[in-house]
Amino acid sequence: MKDHPHYNTLRELIAPYLPEDVSLDSLQPDSNLISELNINSSHLVDLVLDIEDQYDIRLEDTEMQQMQTVTDALHLIDNKLKAKES
Amino acid sequence: MEQSLEYLIKQLPYGDGFLFADEILAIDSEQISGEFHFHKGLNFYESHFQDHPVTPGVILIECCAQIGLACFGIYLSTMAHEAQKTETNQAFALVASDMEFFSPVYPGTKVRVSAQKEYFRFGKLKVKVKMENEKGELICKGTLAGMRGI
Numbered sequence: 704m705k706d707h708p709h710y711n712t713l714r715e716l717i718a719p720y721l722p723e724d725v726s727l728d729s730l731q732p733d734s735n736l737i738s739e740l741n742i743n744s745s746h747l748v749d750l751v752l753d754i755e756d757q758y759d760i761r762l763e764d765t766e767m768q769q770m771q772t773v774t775d776a777l778h779l780i781d782n783k784l785k786a787k788e789s
Numbered sequence: 790m791e792q793s794l795e796y797l798i799k800q801l802p803y804g805d806g807f808l809f810a811d812e813i814l815a816i817d818s819e820q821i822s823g824e825f826h827f828h829k830g831l832n833f834y835e836s837h838f839q840d841h842p843v844t845p846g847v848i849l850i851e852c853c854a855q856i857g858l859a860c861f862g863i864y865l866s867t868m869a870h871e872a873q874k875t876e877t878n879q880a881f882a883l884v885a886s887d888m889e890f891f892s893p894v895y896p897g898t899k900v901r902v903s904a905q906k907e908y909f910r911f912g913k914l915k916v917k918v919k920m921e922n923e924k925g926e927l928i929c930k931g932t933l934a935g936m937r938g939i
Contacts, residue, residue, distance in 0.1 A: 745884040745936050748913040767911050 704732035707777050709758075716753045717773070720746040732774045758784060797860040802880060806832065809852035814901070816864055822903040823856035829896040844894035849920060849929050854883050857904030857918040858935040865909045866937055881914070881935040888931030892922065899923050904933075912937040 704710065710732075718727050722741045729740075736742045742750065751767050754760070754776065760783035762770075770776050794813040801808060813823040827844050834842035862881040894900060901923075904916040914937075919930035 743884075745913060745934065748911045748936075751911060752908070764911055 704774050704777065707732075709777055709780050710773075712757065713754070713773065713776055713780070716750060716757060717742070720750050730773065732772070732777075734773050735771055736773070736776070737771075754780065760784065760787065797863055800863050801855060801859055803855070807851075808855070809848065810855045810860060813856070813860055816861065818865065818868065818906070820903065820905050821857060821861040821864070822901060823860065824899060824901050825852050825856070826899045827894055827896060831896070834896050842896050844896075844898075846888075846890055846929075849890070849894060849900075850886055850888055850933075852900065853888070853902050853904070853918045853920055853929070854886070854933055854935065856902040857916050858883065858914055858933050861904055861906070861916065862909075862914045862935055862937060865906075865914065866912075869909075881937055883933065884913070884936050885915075885934040886931065888918075888929050888933075890929045891927045894922070894928055900928060907932070 714727065714730060717730065717736075717740070720742045721727060721730075725741050734740050736747060736750075737744070747767070751762055751770070755762060758780055760780070762779065762783070766779055770779055794816060797813050797816075798808075798810050801810065809825050810823055811825050813821065815822050829842075833845060833848065837843065837845050859881045899922070900920050902918065902920050904918040907915040907917060909915075913934060915932065915934040917930075918933050920928040922928055
């Protein structure tokens with residue numbers, strides 16, 4: 704998953720929301736955004752809004768709830784971009 | 790949507806000693822304004838400061854948050870959930886503040902709080918807010934954010 708075309712972009716989007724005691728180096732594809740990366744619920748909203756701006760997509764409440772891990776976020780981005788193209 | 794503005798203040802989970810919203814003057818999906826009278830009998834004036842009562846900055850932020858975030862958030866949540874016909878947890882918690890202060894608020898001052906929505910998404914409300922006195926002089930301004938149901 705690290706070779707996913709959007710992995711590095713997503714990594715950069717996540718970086719500002721990591722608490723000081725969580726290193727960006729610890730980020731893995733299966734990292735849970737809340738329980739492992741310690742991104743709080745307020746910052747998770749900001750991250751989703753940043754993802755929307757970056758890819759010009761719009762996520763719904765239920766989709767955000769499904770976005771548990773970095774991989775989930777990548778799948779969501781893929782699906783939204785595919786839907787946009789079709 | 791029919792909704793009493795007084796109803797919004799009654800939804801706030803604060804007792805008299807920590808309620809800093811008297812009246813909502815106007816509200817729609819983009820903005821809110823309301824008033825509070827910092828009357829001389831408020832208990833913190835006894836000790837902030839001794840022999841020189843002035844309203845603490847944190848109380849000014851709280852006043853801005855109760856009107857500009859909590860009341861506004863309840864209104865917006867109710868609108869959204871009526872549209873979706875779902876139940877909502879209407880409690881809002883302050884999660885971020887970035888405020889600047891320009892004028893002190895002495896006992897007896899009535900203030901007006903105005904807030905403009907930046908966004909309300911995924912249960913998070915972010916607003917630009919300002920507080921003015923009766924003369925229209927700026928007391929404080931900045932941004933506040935709150936989350937529903939945490």
